[in-house]
Amino acid sequence: MAHILDSFENALNELRRSVLTMGSMSLRNLEIAIKGCVDRDTDLCNSAIAEDDEVNELEMSIDQQGMEIMLRYQPVATDLRKVLAAMKIAGNLERISDEAESIARRGRKMNKHHELADLHLIEPLYEQARFQLEDALRAYTNGDIDLAVSVGEKDDKLDRAHRKLVKYMTSAMAEDSEAVKDYLHVIFIIRCLERVGDHSVNIGEEAVFMESSHDIRHGNVDKLEEEE
Amino acid sequence: MVVIPELTAPTPDVLRGSENSAAAAAAASLSAVQGRPEMAVEIRDFDFAYTEELALEDVTLDIPAHRVTALIGPSGCGKSTLLRCINRMNDLIPGAGVRRGSIRVQGEEILGRTVDVIALRKYIGMVFQKYNPFPTSIFENVAYGLRISGLSNRRALADAVERSLRRAALWEETKDRLHEGALSLSGGQQQRLCIARTIAVDPKIILMDEPCSALDPIATAKVEELITDLRSDYTIVIVTHNMQQATRVSDRTAFFYVGKLVEEGETMKMFTRPEKKETEDYVSGKFG
Numbered sequence: 001m002a003h004i005l006d007s008f009e010n011a012l013n014e015l016r017r018s019v020l021t022m023g024s025m026s027l028r029n030l031e032i033a034i035k036g037c038v039d040r041d042t043d044l045c046n047s048a049i050a051e052d053d054e055v056n057e058l059e060m061s062i063d064q065q066g067m068e069i070m071l072r073y074q075p076v077a078t079d080l081r082k083v084l085a086a087m088k089i090a091g092n093l094e095r096i097s098d099e100a101e102s103i104a105r106r107g108r109k110m111n112k113h114h115e116l117a118d119l120h121l122i123e124p125l126y127e128q129a130r131f132q133l134e135d136a137l138r139a140y141t142n143g144d145i146d147l148a149v150s151v152g153e154k155d156d157k158l159d160r161a162h163r164k165l166v167k168y169m170t171s172a173m174a175e176d177s178e179a180v181k182d183y184l185h186v187i188f189i190i191r192c193l194e195r196v197g198d199h200s201v202n203i204g205e206e207a208v209f210m211e212s213s214h215d216i217r218h219g220n221v222d223k224l225e226e227e228e
Numbered sequence: 229m230v231v232i233p234e235l236t237a238p239t240p241d242v243l244r245g246s247e248n249s250a251a252a253a254a255a256a257s258l259s260a261v262q263g264r265p266e267m268a269v270e271i272r273d274f275d276f277a278y279t280e281e282l283a284l285e286d287v288t289l290d291i292p293a294h295r296v297t298a299l300i301g302p303s304g305c306g307k308s309t310l311l312r313c314i315n316r317m318n319d320l321i322p323g324a325g326v327r328r329g330s331i332r333v334q335g336e337e338i339l340g341r342t343v344d345v346i347a348l349r350k351y352i353g354m355v356f357q358k359y360n361p362f363p364t365s366i367f368e369n370v371a372y373g374l375r376i377s378g379l380s381n382r383r384a385l386a387d388a389v390e391r392s393l394r395r396a397a398l399w400e401e402t403k404d405r406l407h408e409g410a411l412s413l414s415g416g417q418q419q420r421l422c423i424a425r426t427i428a429v430d431p432k433i434i435l436m437d438e439p440c441s442a443l444d445p446i447a448t449a450k451v452e453e454l455i456t457d458l459r460s461d462y463t464i465v466i467v468t469h470n471m472q473q474a475t476r477v478s479d480r481t482a483f484f485y486v487g488k489l490v491e492e493g494e495t496m497k498m499f500t501r502p503e504k505k506e507t508e509d510y511v512s513g514k515f516g
């Protein structure tokens with residue numbers, strides 16, 4: 001069923017398209033940043049840093065679009081949740097792109113030194129974080145509540161992997177005093193990837209809220225299951 | 229065929245005396261806390277027709293006391309018809325009548341032939357879309373109902389008029405011109421005068437049929453503020469075409485579609501997570 005006002009329908013579609021564009025840009029920035037580190041490619045690091053500006057602009061444009069829709073059409077029910085979810089998801093994507101930028105900046109610094117043998121260990125963690133983000137975005141796109149909820153569950157695994165890896169890097173650093181700086185960079189990159197996971201969980205939660213009006217943040221996922 | 233439940237009960241007490249409204253409000257909020265808000269109006273299995281076709285069908289709706297209930301729905305879905313049934317204003321339309329069901333006000337059936345309709349209409353005031361003050365003075369507009377009900381003492385009349393104008397947030401604007409013509413007031417003031425006239429005779433329930441449709445935004449805001457303020461002393465049922473108005477002034481919202489009640493509930497819920505698809509489509513401005 002469509003809105004009587006075509007312009008309202010179009011504005012909601014446009015907002016959704018902007019969020020999806022922002023999602024693919026954030027995913028790409030993250031990918032480029034990690035590749036820049038692992039392949040020791042400073043050009044890639046630079047482009048991840050530069051692209052972050054575009055993501056920032058897109059976030060501001062989504063906020064603007066959301067505000068205009070609220071002002072012009074006073075959305076209610078599902079429409080209202082669509083607008084709120086779009087704005088909050090955009091906020092999380094912006095943070096994810098910021099994490100990509102920090103990763104790239106650290107990569108750029110590391111590229112000036114000898115390669116750290118343990119650097120490739122961040123790749124599996126990155127894969128996990130990327131899968132989570134992809135799932136969260138797919139859940140938003142398809143309105144898939146189960147998939148959205150599963151992002152939160154996967155994030156527990158990512159947290160554990162992150163803690164394990166930080167522990168490993170910390171002890172490796174103690175044994176290789178030459179490479180302390182680079183180990184610290186790697187530990188920060190691991191932290192960034194863990195936060196990407198957290199933001200993906202938030203995006204999944206917004207997708208659930210948009211589809212079902214249930215607020216599953218802060219461990220309220222049981223409520224959703226009770227009502228289903 | 230007009231089937232009206234036969235009622236031989238005398239005029240219900242609640243349709244006469246006035247109770248202590250503060251105590252009533254306290255009781256209402258207490259019972260709300262206990263999860264059983266006191267119902268001002270209970271409509272059950274209600275069918276109504278002007279001719280053959282039912283204008284209202286199988287309506288069952290509780291209207292809680294000291295709350296604002298908004299009736300929404302497309303034109304012609306029966307909102308005004310239902311309002312007029314609650315104070316029996318449809319009685320005079322030939323052929324029209326209740327086909328089935330009951331309406332209770334403070335627990336008393338009001339559809340019976342023996343119900344004192346004059347007393348009922350004092351108990352249940354009504355405000356219309358087109359503000360309709362009498363072409364007399366501001367004072368006389370408010371005093372009218374009081375005179376009809378036998379109040380003649382000048383001092384008492386003046387006090388009651390002042391009280392009603394204050395309650396309708398119109399006193400400051402009119403106290404120096406009480407004897408000027410009511411029609412010299414602005415539209416918004418005339419509507420608030422009609423509200424003052426309604427509350428002068430001490431009703432417990434006020435029905436409002438699109439009370440702001442003819443008003444500009446500022447006059448509308450004043451009437452909305454007044455509605456919110458009156459809620460502590462009165463039960464209010466308001467028909468509105470303005471969704472935002474429903475979200476601003478009402479506690480509960482009932483959505484009607486071609487004579488049927490589709491869904492009713494807390495206003496916040498009705499506008500954020502309605503249960504029925506028809507409700508969602510209507511409040512979101514969608515069509516099939």
Ligand SMILES: Nc1ncnc2c1ncn2[C@@H]1O[C@H](COP(=O)(O)OP(=O)(O)O)[C@@H](O)[C@H]1O
Pocket residue numbers: 278279283301302303304305306307308309310321
């Ligand atoms: N006095 C009347 N005589 C015959 N039909 C009426 C009368 N008043 C309303 N109706 C019909 O009853 C239906 C409900 O009308 P109404 O209660 O005025 O709707 P609403 O207030 O929701 O716009 C409509 O189909 C309308 O044409």
Ligand SMILES: [Mg+2]
Pocket residue numbers: 307308309437467
């Ligand atoms: Mg009407």
